[in-house]
Amino acid sequence: MGRRPRHSKEDFQAIALAAAQAIIAEEGLQSLNVRAVAARMGCSVGTIYNIFEGIEELVALVNGETLDALYDALSQAPVTGSPERDLHVLLDLYLKFVTERKSSWNLLFEERLPEAKEPPAWYFEKIAQLFTLLTRILKPVFRPDQKEELAHAVRLLWISLHGVWSLNARGHLPIVSGDPLETVAHSMVDTYLAGLRARASDG
Amino acid sequence: MGRRPRHSKEDFQAIALAAAQAIIAEEGLQSLNVRAVAARMGCSVGTIYNIFEGIEELVALVNGETLDALYDALSQAPVTGSPERDLHVLLDLYLKFVTERKSSWNLLFEERLPEAKEPPAWYFEKIAQLFTLLTRILKPVFRPDQKEELAHAVRLLWISLHGVWSLNARGHLPIVSGDPLETVAHSMVDTYLAGLRARASDG
DNA sequence: GGTGTATCATGAACGTCGTTCAATTAATTA
DNA sequence: TAATTAATTGAACGACGTTCATGATACACC
Structure with missing residues (x-):
């Protein structure tokens, strides 16, 4: 079989959610975008689209x-x-x-x-x-x-x-x-x- | 003195407004953007910014x-x-x-x-x-x-x-x-x- | 008519956005 | 170790609002 996911989808979503909340709290709504979330999560934008449809x-x-x-x-x-x-x-x-x-x-x-x-x-x-x-x-x-x-x-x-x-x-x-x-x-x-x-x- | 405007600012705004309304009616809200308005007016995007702040x-x-x-x-x-x-x-x-x-x-x-x-x-x-x-x-x-x-x-x-x-x-x-x-x-x-x-x- | 000048008009270019996807990396099995 | 399978990557795309150096144009003056 192939490679196992490092985190489950739910785990990743929770991490992304926390990152989004941190951005909103610290930088405001206008800074909430895919790249900012990815940067704060320490992953790439592509990974976001593995977890979410958009x-x-x-x-x-x-x-x-x-x-x-x-x-x-x-x-x-x-x-x-x-x-x-x-x-x-x-x-x-x-x-x-x-x-x-x-x-x-x-x-x-x-x-x-x-x-x-x-x-x-x-x-x-x-x-x-x-x-x-x-x-x-x-x-x-x-x-x-x-x-x-x-x-x-x-x-x-x-x-x-x-x-x-x-x-x-x-x-x-x-x-x-x-x-x-x-x-x-x-x-x-x-x-x-x-x-x-x-x-x-x-x- | 310098060049006189071809249209007054108000004229131009009225033309832009008509263009915007036509776009909304024919193509929908998602097609309403600066380039579409400019194209329908027959002018460039820059002209839009001469008439409007944004x-x-x-x-x-x-x-x-x-x-x-x-x-x-x-x-x-x-x-x-x-x-x-x-x-x-x-x-x-x-x-x-x-x-x-x-x-x-x-x-x-x-x-x-x-x-x-x-x-x-x-x-x-x-x-x-x-x-x-x-x-x-x-x-x-x-x-x-x-x-x-x-x-x-x-x-x-x-x-x-x-x-x-x-x-x-x-x-x-x-x-x-x-x-x-x-x-x-x-x-x-x-x-x-x-x-x-x-x-x-x-x- | 020619010249200078003030002004308008232009559209290529910039930065940002969401999104995509071929290439890369890595975990698992044989 | 090698093959297999899938997650991860990030450069690239297209669309967006916006800017600005450049070119075009109409007026005043000679």
Whole structure:
């Protein structure tokens, strides 16, 4: 038989991931490219393409870690039974995370999923995991039998907040609102929650 | 004195803009680059840099026209006094526009404003113009003296919907919701409007 | 018309990027 | 040790945005 791989594919991917994270932390997003990752790993660019289909796959891994780290940061938030209060606490942890890990965070918004291709399965899982945090906070707004309504509300709230993060990440937020990021995010949550309560009491 | 320009800077920018639009329409976003624009204009790449600081400035012009076209499409929407109905009609025009001019629309979400630089002034104006459409629709929800509350509500609704468009443009919407774009957008508007009414009746 | 000059227009060339692939290296088996 | 098989390499490719020495051109003045 032939030559055995020095590292398994998974090992190599982990090393590449660490290298990418180091570059992002030390040099910023604009320095994240194949040659920089290869140099930091101590291998050639060709090896990167042995491990990954392309740079996008590595970026997806980095974004996966960002989502995990976000979950870790947000899961500290308490659930008191008051959605308003809980959401505000969650939001502040969120904003702290965005501020502290600005580059990684922005990378999430650079990613462009190819038209034809399905997003990777673990992407769905990580988002679902984050959704559970919102779900348990919003639970008191709904009756126990309104499972689907609750899930629906979580999705919409997520998307609304994504509007804020997205505009902010691309520098467009000042075009839309003169208020700072925190203010906009808090207003968003308050209004949305009021809407949920109103629709819930309607039926 | 020296040589007079063959065209004024504004003329040239208009020609470049038309060339860019033609490329987007006929070849798609991925073919929009300096060389393609220059070739279609019948000039050299250097001339592009005589007219613009860089390609981003041309992209900004294209996006400006997209915002104008969007305003034209949406300003047909009637104002009946029922915000729910009016918003749904507006939303459908919106979705029609997004479908018909998908490439131009996506370009709006590719743009990344440089950190240090202020967005161009006409950007604020065009967004403000679009805001007036939402403002007159949402007016019945507020008392005549609640000018600032109305403006605030318009901004938040805009940002919420931006969350939907942004996810959709990057292919991330299926990760968050299994529902089609229209459904998500309509739900968003309904919930937000319920929230506005609830908060308005509180004070 | 000729000359000088200020200005515009040119496109080859540069640096960077993602990506490819023939050649090289090395681990395993016979 | 030699053959076999596969991982690793890095020069090279094409596309990109951008630059700048060079050439071309229209005007003012004589």
